[in-house]
Amino acid sequence: MNTPHHGECFGLTVSNRRPGVAKSRTPPEVPMSSLANDVFRTQLIEARNGGLGHKFSALATFRPPVTSTQDAVRLLKVAVLPRLAPSSSRFAVQGVVSNLSRSDEVSKWLLAGEYPRRYGGALVDGTADALLQLLESEVVESLEEDVECQLCVDRVCRIVNCDLAFHSGLTGCGVTVAVVDTGIDASHAAFKDRISTLSRNFITKSNDVTDADGHGTHVAGIIGGNGAASHGQQLRGIAPGVSLMVLKVNEGIGQTYRSGLIGAAVSYAAKNGADVINVSGGRPASVPPSGQISPPWVWSVFEEFNERAVSGAIADGSAITIAAGNHGWEADPSSTIYSPAINQHALTVGSVNLNSQSPQLSSFSSQGPVMRTDAISRGRVRSLAELAPSHAPVVRFPKPDVVAPGGEMDFSSNTTGFGCSPHHGVVSTKASVVVGESTPGFSAAASYIAASGTSMSCPVAAGVAALITEYARRNDLGLTERLDRAVIIHNIIRAGARNLGLSSHHQGFGLIDWENIQNILTQIKKGRDDLENYRIDPLYPE
The missing domain is CATH 3.30.70 (Alpha-Beta Plaits)
Structure with missing residues (x-):
């Protein structure tokens, strides 16, 4: 068993306010049709x-x-x-x-x-x-x-670090997090003895999950790196005690891959006991078979293959965090959430830049709402402007669900090999294959590097979900025995989010805030709150 690691406060003013519980958002009707x-x-x-x-x-x-x-x-x-x-x-x-x-x-x-x-x-x-x-x-x-498809980080950098602080001794020990990505550099000291034997390569159908790109290694470090070779664990991940089930579905930036591998990996993870599944990838509307499509995007209401896998995994009890996407650079960035992050029941994570004087949505972070219609076939997506003349009914629902620090792009300054300024990205584990400037100020600079993207904010949520799971088990909250545990975890994260004052289509419920989440869990432990209150989505902040 790993020794608990104590961190320092993230440096954000937090509120003890918890949004009230209200009726669920009305899901779109999904007819099945030829x-x-x-x-x-x-x-x-x-x-x-x-x-x-x-x-x-x-x-x-x-x-x-x-x-x-x-x-x-x-x-x-x-x-x-x-x-x-x-x-x-x-x-x-x-x-x-x-x-x-x-x-x-x-x-x-x-x-x-x-x-x-x-x-x-x-x-x-x-x-x-x-x-x-x-x-x-x-x-x-x-x-x-x-x-x-191309990996979700096609317009941003690839490597990240978050430093949320936990003073309660939680590390995610005993919790399994599946990382659906490009693999992992198993030789990195930050992952020693914590890579699951159930890890699998879905490209070669083998157990070789070597990361030839660096993206998966970086994401895994945010979730559960132990901070080795970083000045006394300064750069440890959110839940440095988790077991990592590495599921390789992509070779990396610029490399195409079968989109269905994401669904296959998600299903495999749920069937093999993953408590949390992180997907820092997906497809925007501007890839085949859709072609170049100008936002706002309207997706088919018919759930495509990967979405069905996500829904099934949630029903099996695996919490799922999915990157919102990186199309915030569009002239009109509204309704640019990627698939399968458009799945209503998944926890979709956007990115905020906290280096500015006031919190701002990262310039690349995709925005909501998600729009869907039954007027187009499964897996297809069209521009709202193109669809408008047909007067097809369109259902809208808010996304992302929450945001987390994902850095910012800055191509005007000296950048790393990934085109990301070390001062604007977040820092996490660096795969040995990565060529580029390492993070300054660390004795083992070759082990860590900075980057930005919703691929980087997403694993923050996965790490927090692991911490919730560990807390619930330690304190016998009865969460892991419930069939709806994934829904409850998602809603606790939503309810504990800190309102940044941004639009719900930008921030969802707000910034992930462990202090608020732990307050909720403490109230449940004391009998002043109940898990039943989190089966239904909380209210959006006013």
């Missing part, structure tokens, strides 16, 4: 009729009942593959995802305490003809194109 398959079906038909022999990558969601990975494999091998014509059955299963959930049923479960129905899915490759036959099978509910 419309969700139409665009990809058309694309496949055109490819088949044109005699194109190349393979497509797809994300398949099966019809219930599916209760396990084994059921999903059986559906593929027994019910689907024999139906494919021999000449067109070049069909490969890349990975299987179980426990996906429909968002409308998850919404009902959140309010009524009912466990949602389960859906299974798989990442598949196949010819146009093979995938069309799969789509028409009675066991397949939907088939989406699996697009290639």
